[in-house]
Amino acid sequence: MALSFKLLDSVFLSSRCHRQNALHPLLGPLLTDCISKLYSSYRRPGTSPDNTPPWKMNFSFEKGVDGIKKHFGLLKKELVDHWKGPEGYRLEEYFLEQTRVVCEFRSQKELDEWVVSSDAEIGGKSEAYLKLGKNNQTALLYGTLNTEVPRDGETGYSGYCAMRTKLPKGAFDTKKYYDWSNFNSLYLRIRGDGRPWMINIYTNPYFSHQKDDLYNYFMFTRGGPYWQEIKIPFSKFFLSSRGRIQDDQHPLWLDKISTVGFTLGDKVDGPFQLEIDFIGLLNDRAHTEEFAYEKYERNPKV
Amino acid sequence: MNPHASMIITLSLIMGPLITISSNHWILAWTGLEISTLAITPLIAKQHHPRAIEATIKYFLTQATASTLILSSSIINAWTLGQWDITQMSNNTSCAILTTALAIKLGLAPFHFWLPEVLQGTSTTTALILTTWQKLAPLSLLVMTTQSLNTPLLLLLGLMSTLVGGWGGLNQPQLRKIMAFSSIAHLGWMITIITFSPKLMLLTFYTYITMTTAMFLMIKLLETNKISMMMTSWTKLPTLNTIMILILMSLAGLPPLTGFMPKWLILQELTKQHMFIIATMMALLSLLSLFFYLRISYCATITLPPNSTNYLQQWRHKTNQKPYLAPMATLSITLLPITPTLLTLL
Numbered sequence: 001m002a003l004s005f006k007l008l009d010s011v012f013l014s015s016r017c018h019r020q021n022a023l024h025p026l027l028g029p030l031l032t033d034c035i036s037k038l039y040s041s042y043r044r045p046g047t048s049p050d051n052t053p054p055w056k057m058n059f060s061f062e063k064g065v066d067g068i069k070k071h072f073g074l075l076k077k078e079l080v081d082h083w084k085g086p087e088g089y090r091l092e093e094y095f096l097e098q099t100r101v102v103c104e105f106r107s108q109k110e111l112d113e114w115v116v117s118s119d120a121e122i123g124g125k126s127e128a129y130l131k132l133g134k135n136n137q138t139a140l141l142y143g144t145l146n147t148e149v150p151r152d153g154e155t156g157y158s159g160y161c162a163m164r165t166k167l168p169k170g171a172f173d174t175k176k177y178y179d180w181s182n183f184n185s186l187y188l189r190i191r192g193d194g195r196p197w198m199i200n201i202y203t204n205p206y207f208s209h210q211k212d213d214l215y216n217y218f219m220f221t222r223g224g225p226y227w228q229e230i231k232i233p234f235s236k237f238f239l240s241s242r243g244r245i246q247d248d249q250h251p252l253w254l255d256k257i258s259t260v261g262f263t264l265g266d267k268v269d270g271p272f273q274l275e276i277d278f279i280g281l282l283n284d285r286a287h288t289e290e291f292a293y294e295k296y297e298r299n300p301k302v
Numbered sequence: 303m304n305p306h307a308s309m310i311i312t313l314s315l316i317m318g319p320l321i322t323i324s325s326n327h328w329i330l331a332w333t334g335l336e337i338s339t340l341a342i343t344p345l346i347a348k349q350h351h352p353r354a355i356e357a358t359i360k361y362f363l364t365q366a367t368a369s370t371l372i373l374s375s376s377i378i379n380a381w382t383l384g385q386w387d388i389t390q391m392s393n394n395t396s397c398a399i400l401t402t403a404l405a406i407k408l409g410l411a412p413f414h415f416w417l418p419e420v421l422q423g424t425s426t427t428t429a430l431i432l433t434t435w436q437k438l439a440p441l442s443l444l445v446m447t448t449q450s451l452n453t454p455l456l457l458l459l460g461l462m463s464t465l466v467g468g469w470g471g472l473n474q475p476q477l478r479k480i481m482a483f484s485s486i487a488h489l490g491w492m493i494t495i496i497t498f499s500p501k502l503m504l505l506t507f508y509t510y511i512t513m514t515t516a517m518f519l520m521i522k523l524l525e526t527n528k529i530s531m532m533m534t535s536w537t538k539l540p541t542l543n544t545i546m547i548l549i550l551m552s553l554a555g556l557p558p559l560t561g562f563m564p565k566w567l568i569l570q571e572l573t574k575q576h577m578f579i580i581a582t583m584m585a586l587l588s589l590l591s592l593f594f595y596l597r598i599s600y601c602a603t604i605t606l607p608p609n610s611t612n613y614l615q616q617w618r619h620k621t622n623q624k625p626y627l628a629p630m631a632t633l634s635i636t637l638l639p640i641t642p643t644l645l646t647l648l
Contacts, residue, residue: 083472179475179476181530210355
């Protein structure tokens, strides 16, 4: 069944790309699974709803065969990794590691795992680009923010850009998660321009009513020519949904992490740059806080 | 929790399976199952964490589906045979639907996908209730309908469960998920023997409850939910660390511990029924489970001095006593010599 959806999915990409040319490379990886592509919920504000009937398709046999080969290969790899150890690491490595590098930027392939988006999707004028830095050692996210609101009658605010890893997919486009439970801090080596960024961690929950749940925290860059090493404990991340911080706060559970991302939306027009050397995980022995926000009942019944 | 709510939930949780066990009519049995599902739902969601809510929804949906299937199988049976007696279920379609529904309820492969997720999302005490008390009602229905059940189907479910329980738990670092896969594997053993000897299945179930309760109480005492945190358990409870290893070996079914008794008797019964291949496969597949139990024991011991640990040694808070741990641990280690007594008792 997943296979038939996968074949239909390759078909849909070819039929829809003429309409959403600018949006598809950005949006495609953000959709959760191939089934949701059939019910693509994003509508660019100010446009009319997309009414293409579902039976209009260009059937491609080669894509289907390639898809089958790729997914069975991934399935075999998953089974072998399961045998080898947790997440493919050997058990001793998994239990004894105190640091791990999650993202390094040494080639275009690693850059392709990230998705860059900006308010151009809603008709704004910001630009954001991602390229490899000097000597292919870093990633450089640069562009211009423009807070001018697009005149479509719906949008109220504008001026943001974001970078996010693609949703990890297992065999047959099943959801895959990272287990970061051995660590308690995020470690970033970056060089910014003084702007405040927000780090977002997405746990890709099972049910759709929680799909907008995001854990955020701030990253303040110093600017200047020196590299900045930022350690953010996971206990500091707060829960938000569709941009609104939730009253009922809960700690981030590290056993099912899906994506990490950076967002810039500091309401300042102008160019920005963020150079990232690597993103890693750290088990900081000195950090013992479990959760930074109120866990007690805020309005107890007396 | 509000004491009134807590009282209602606890009473319903106790009464639900008891209603099912003591019923003769399908509607009453279904009522008991629904009461137990509804009673445990707020317990799973108690801490309101998004993952706990996710676990609650998954649990509720699977259990409600299974209850619906049970009701439909009993209605088909009543439609064709004109009676609602649980022990007189002769319609083949009803039996097949009932077996599937009870497999979903219990978490047997291939309907096991909800169990690790639900146990991971909830607290340790609720996980204990889910793996022990909540299995009582569906297993009692299986015992009551055992003469009309399809043996090959049950053998297949049992074998698949043992395989999935062993394979899934292999490289799992989270303790509650490991206990979920251990539960799946043990239920596989129970289901295999149910049509040949329901009493043996009940004996297996009681020993499984004892060992699982001991293990969960130990996990709760250590306040840990990952295997890697077990590395510092010897600093908290040196003696109990040793006993935990024995409990794990008992779960794995190694002689001379209690866990060997049900496995031995099941293999003997299967051999008497001339099912040599199935008996061999079950014995071999339980090696996978043994591997991950050994792994937990290994992690609890590799950091004994002079080795160094990767984790901070845990603070010893004011004693967080678990009064039932001692008798449960003793029973789960030492019952093998009195096997003949236990067999006559059942």
